Amino acid sequence: MTIHIAEGDIAARTRAIVADLRFLEGPLLPILHEVQQEFGYVPQEAMPVIAEELNLSRAEVHGVVTFYHDYRDHPAGRHLLKLCRAEACQSMGGDALAERVKALLGIDFHQTTPDGGVTLEPVYCLGLCACAPAAMLDGEVHGRVDEQRAAELVAEARR
Incomplete structure (x- = not known):
């Protein structure tokens, strides 16, 4: 909408x-x-x-x-999912995690699901380097995000 x-x-x-x-x-x-x-x-x-x-x-x-990556020139979805793309997260499986999340949502970075529910954005550090890979859903940070936790976050955002 x-x-x-x-x-x-x-x-x-x-x-x-x-x-x-x-x-x-x-x-x-x-x-x-x-x-x-x-x-x-x-x-x-x-x-x-x-x-x-x-x-x-x-x-x-x-x-x-x-x-600045935080500013958008178009409306975001109802939920905003950010995935850390910094080196620490990449070294701990962040690239594979990003591909999994993209596949689950059916979108790429800077896109919103067709139903307007979720926008996926890259960020370049969430400050959770010791708990990599990290994600942020609607302002709440999550560390040690594996495939299962990523699927849970996507499901939460889709509700």
Whole structure:
């Protein structure tokens, strides 16, 4: 299910977010996080508003959004499953785990299942290197994820 938000609503809501956070030192990242929290992603229509309000170029805002993996330019599914792709997790079977999860979901990284239920994203460290491989489902981290635990996480996300 896609929720359509009018461009004027996006601009007005984005301006309100910027007004609340512009006083912070280095406000761009917190503003982008809040915009994504509000809409589920960073809409294209929000970027020129942020640029104008912070006296930045559109290219600067776009560059930050595309540089950081946490920002999305399209809505995510109802559940967000992130798999660690860093070296420690890869050395402990992370590549095979990623392939298994992709097969279970029928999607690749940066995609959402056709029913809109699960979005699969790579991340480059969850801070659980000693418990590799690691995953995060809806903000909750899981360590020592094997094939069975991966199947459980996918089943949990599909409910």
